[in-house]
Amino acid sequence: MNLLALDTSTEYLSLCLQYQGETLSRDWHAQQKHAEMGLPMMQALLAEAGASFKDLDGLALSVGPGSFTGLRIGCGIVQGLAFGLDIPTVGVNTLAAMAADSGAERVLAVLDARMGELYLAGFEKQEDGWREVLSTVVCGPQALPDLPAGEWLGLGSGFTAQPAALTERYGSQLQAVRAECFPHARGVMKLAAVEFAAGRAIAAEQLELLYIRNKVALKTSERVKS
The missing domain is CATH 3.30.420.40 (ATPase, nucleotide binding domain)
Structure with a gap:
């Protein structure tokens, strides 16, 4: 499958493309410019691989936890593209x-x-x-x-x-x-690719962000969707 993963959960903008068996990833220190940089950088990464949005079979997103503003921007980008391209999505815990x-x-x-x-x-x-x-x-x-x-x-x-x-x-x-590690779309891709292969992708309108303010800490053996 040809997949594009996006992470906007921090001040970084991170992308990972899986296209025709090859993987490309890029990261930018976007600060608060995720909205302006998101689509152009996605187009640039696709062009680097000789592809375009219409070649994609699915989109993946880091859904949180993270920056409220960054997550909302990323979700808007992915949902908008998925609707327009009529392709499924997968959300991944940051x-x-x-x-x-x-x-x-x-x-x-x-x-x-x-x-x-x-x-x-x-x-x-x-x-x-x-x-x-x-x-x-x-x-x-x-x-x-x-x-x-x-x-x-x-x-x-x-x-x-x-x-x-x-x-x-x-x-x-x-x-x-x-301590210097930040969320990369590479990790999003690794988990999302398994979800797509297993047929567990969802429609764009079902994509939800993970907000956990005031959540009580619990131990769990729940398997990460991977």
Whole structure:
């Protein structure tokens, strides 16, 4: 399948194209220009591969958690294109996409949620795909949930925003930390491609963003859609 994935959950604009068996990905520091840059950069990436929007079989989007404005812009772009092209979509958890792109087996993905809070989730790679073992939450540094036993790779801007709190809470379980990592569309593509292949894509109007403000932290064995 020819697929295009988009992530606008942070100040970066990230794209990944899977076209005729080849994969291309690009990232830009868009700051607050996702709306202006989104479509032109998508067109440029397609042109680089010798393709156009009409060649696409589906679109994928990082649906959150993340920047409210960025997510809304990304959703608008994907829904508009999907409607116009009459192709299906897949939504992917932003933190799950970070895990899928990490190369690790256990990932604690943490993004700065602003207002002194963090978006956080834990993922473990298993035989049947990525499993969310610490469910996606938003919380303050004094309310960090328990992390399942084992060694974990810490990813994301949360480790820059709240380094002391995260180190104190999880330090003995963190084998390494990559605070500079941000969500890439590559991870979105890895998870979304499986969904498309399994026939679990949805119509554009069914695409929903993930808003988790005030959600209570819970442990879960729910399998990430991957």
